[in-house]
């Protein structure tokens with residue numbers, strides 16, 4: 079039944095389908111999978127938080143913290159809500175979300191449309207703490223005169239209601255936001271976020287979400303600044319402004335951030351570079367193009383503690399998180415590992431990790447990968 083509903087939703091324009099999905103989950107409708115891990119252990123601890131499994135819903139789906147309970151019930155080990163800005167804002171003119179069906183991808187230029195931090199805080203106050211891990215992703219308003227101060231305000235308002243905070247400095251749809259990735263701005267941003275935590279009188283792990291469109295030198299500088307500023311984990315990556323050759327959809331030329339299948343390889347490459355620069359001093363969250371268990375496993379082999387996805391859910395429907403978890407378990411079994419710590423970082427080279435995960439998927443009981 080859920081597959082059928084997902085197929086019907088795909089007939090709607092992208093943003094209408096997104097709204098419908100958020101409403102459905104807000105009412106906690108959807109499949110309720112029971113994942114039997116047997117003797118395998120999917121739990122991950124990062125920043126002192128125990129995640130029941132490594133697969134999370136990436137930011138951008140539950141922008142106003144309206145449906146995280148419903149999303150957790152689909153099987154996600156965590157949900158990252160947001161991006162939440164201090165003030166409500168409308169975002170860019172519609173249409174601003176495009177499905178690239180032929181390319182298994184999406185382009186969006188939402189531009190942080192949202193109800194703002196006060197409305198999000200009200201929703202987060204209804205949190206049942208035993209329902210699962212919720213991270214809060216924050217950003218700056220488009221017309222803010224002091225974007226760095228926006229991060230402080232949002233952190234101060236929301237940190238007490240979150241398990242972790244993500245500073246999103248990588249959306250391509252807010253002019254100037256990605257400039258905060260330069261080492262000099264980053265230091266001020268991280269001090270402002272710490273001040274926000276002090277304002278809220280709480281301590282919370284800070285995650286930093288970066289773009290896939292960074293040069294290695296800049297990436298090295300970001301990682302060093304993150305380490306010295308006490309960042310807990312890097313999230314690699316947000317959507318890309320690049321348009322890889324080979325896209326065939328008529329929407330491929332739309333302005334905005336590209337996500338889904340074409341992002342998988344470049345985002346996994348950036349993840350590998352972050353792991354190399356971090357030398358074990360930071361946690362790492364792998365995001366970008368995950369649409370099957372072997373892709374999640376490849377990111378873990380490269381060194382990811384956690385894996386997030388968004389476009390895979392949009393294109394495959396609500397049974398997708400449970401399917402990924404089942405595939406991940408089959409791959410662990412086929413690889414002879416009983417917990418994720420034994421797999422994490424075993425193949426730090428992205429292409430080799432991907433090849434290994436594809437080979438495993440062809441011999442295990444999962445959906446075989448198309449090489």
Ligand SMILES: Cc1cc2nc3c(=O)[nH]c(=O)nc-3n(C[C@H](O)[C@H](O)[C@H](O)COP(=O)(O)O)c2cc1C
Pocket residue numbers: 136137138139141160161175184186188190215246249287315316317336337338339341365366367368386387388389390
């Ligand atoms: C429609 C849409 C909206 C998004 N909005 C946000 C956002 O508000 N904040 C953010 O940090 N990332 C946002 N993202 C990026 C995702 O969190 C994720 O990093 C990216 O899409 C790559 O993962 P995927 O290929 O699994 O979708 C958005 C992605 C999509 C497709």
